[in-house]
Amino acid sequence: MKHFLFLVSFVFAVLFLALLNKKNHTAQGQTQKLKVFTSTSFASNFGPGPLLKAEFEKSCQCEVDFVEGSDSSIIIQRLKVEGESLGIDMIIGFDQFEIETAQKSIDWKTLKFDTKDFEKVIAQDFANEFFVPYDWGLLSFVGKKGLPEIKTLRDLMSPDFHKKFALQDPRTSSPGLQFLSWLTKEEFTLQEMSQVIDQAYSIAPSWSSAYSLMTRGQVDYVFSYVTSPLYHQLIEKNNNYQAFKLSEPLPIQVEYFGITEFCQNCELAEKFAQYLVSREGQKIIMEKNFMFPVLPEVRKGTPFDIVDHFLFEKNNQFKPVQALQRWSQARRGNFSE
């Protein structure tokens, strides 16, 4: 028993020391602390968060503290429920559909950013009073090179692609919602939508589970970002993947940041926001997030300069709640419009 007690005491002592060390570290600098709520993938060591934080902290007497939520929708719900008590200054990572919900949930500061150097389509079609875009992506089907091409969205209903592609569930995944917006834009009827659902090998709960079905060879195609093959090319040195060009314009996902009305370090939040859309910040975001930067000059001459290969267009008519209800209806096999 003594040994056991010794072991437990040892574990707790180490943890206590680690905690103490962490607290001292914060106290020594006496710096301002910017609390940024963001997604897990943004804040992780493999995402752009840590590098952005390190570079920004060099130029200010401050500390950027990333606070994570499981996903953007859960972040919105937490903000709605816990609000000011969370002490959040800034949010990074809502897409164009989520900012609508976020605006209804809590109050945001009006942001006046100079967007004249931004990608034209982003500055014109995706401007918002409270949120500023910091990266964007196009979504299409991704698969190994040499596979039969998916040429149009309606090819998904063909027997040739039966159970050969994976999608994301629009109710639990933001790429899934983008796919639904695409179907809506291309005026898929409930029956056609239902056919696509039946043809898919799986409608996975997240982008990661759908994508791993493709990398593990369970399916040939997956709905993903056109920049996904760049990850394999640049990190894994594997040039075997490609994003397919479809005849229909591809859906665009734009990611935004916003500053809460109850921010405690509002000025610092604005400075960090400026840094995110600076050339330096944009380069980090592009290379670590595998998304297009909002400043087009940053991607010029890099492997990310592939935007012109694809047709794309904003879906102005898309209403997520109604579209999700249609999706549920199609899934149930109820085709009455």
Add this chain to the structure above:
Amino acid sequence: MINKRILTVLFGLILLSPFVLALQYLTAWPLLQVEDITWGLKNSVLQSFFSALFSVLIGVFLARALVSPNIPRRATQMMQSLLLLPLFLPSLVVCLVLILAIEPFPFGNLGVILTQVFVYSGVVAVALSRVLIHKFGQSGDIALTLGSDQKLFWLFIVLPGIKRELIVQFGLIFAACFSSFSVPLLMGGGRAENIEVLILDSIRNYGDWSGAILLTLGQVSLLYILTFFLQKNQKTTFSQREFLAHPLFAARFEFYLATGVLLFFIFYIFKIFLSILTQIEWMPIFTWDLIALGFGTLLISFLSVLMTAILFCFYLFLSESESLHQFLTSYFAPSTALGALALSSVISFSEESAYGVIALVLSLLSFPVLYKIFWETHHKEILKMWDLTRTLGANPLLTVQYVLLPMLRKTFEKSLLVIFIWSSADFAISRVVSVRELTLAMRVDRLLSSYYFESAFVILLILGIVVGIFYSIARGVIHVYRRKT
């Protein structure tokens, strides 16, 4: 003198707290559509009914193997552990193995049923094997003397004799599948959402807390009523003997078949890890913070074990209460997402104490499940002991300390081991409660949400090793302690 009735109510409220606290968000009219509820309910019933039916059928088949006298005892014991393995492994691992092993995997209701049958038939087999030993140890002799063969004996004596237990097992598996979340989400393929998935959907997409709470209330009530009536049917006490030394129970074929399937499952787990290890050179896995995450995992696991131990001690003190037993056997904790969000939004906690809050949520949500798996079959033994000690005039606290705890030591240890494993593998509750990465399982989740799938599985392997080492140390310590005392 402590009023046990008040304490029992308090204990019930503690267990119900995740749900009671969520009621504060019942502020608006729910946005739920009737068609969605009907669809979710239809899928829930369909999945639960067939999962329970096939789990019981396969469970009977496997139970035969477990009680067979012509199989070495050590082999059946090992098989018993293997049969329980899918239940105690994280759902993600079980789902991944099945997706890789069965190609093309039938995502949808069929996929959900297949996975749930795989997870639960082993538990049914273990429970039924105990019933078989208890009920038919002696009637087998009479049947053999009267010239019965194995087929007639099973058809006309054993199966009618365990009808009631089969119904109880069916009901319990039905209830467990009805409240299942991760399997329908992962294996439903977007086409088989049950009520639990609908609850998350209501909060996530529509911010409809009222709808989520009402759905949860409906689900918990339905399951409570179902299991309440089933428990009334359960009269059997389970035998602690290990096997039946009787030729009418010989079942070598079933044993080999079941062992084959289980080994195939284990083979696939290793196959996945081997394929990953061959790609290890480009993976940015080993960062220093892994050590802190390892400690975080252990801290949450230890705290969960501690809190669960306290809850079980509290339960033992109140275990005379028939209504508490009925409550615990019938109550299924509500949706994990709803419970965790409700608890974490009410308890004001600093970042450091998030470890404790996660452990609290895990313990409260797991307690009813652990009770059903390990404790409910001991209820009658416990009541007998209370009668005896009361007659002898013993103090209730001393009864718990010196009679009940030593008597149920193995059950206690098993429950704590399972909560240790579950909490070390949890990322769903941790993610909802904490805004920081605290554990290895959360790192796995984080890696999965970017492109680093292989790295995620290596971390999962490390997690398994860490848990395994600490489990072995704990077992060793307990062993030494027992020998010394």
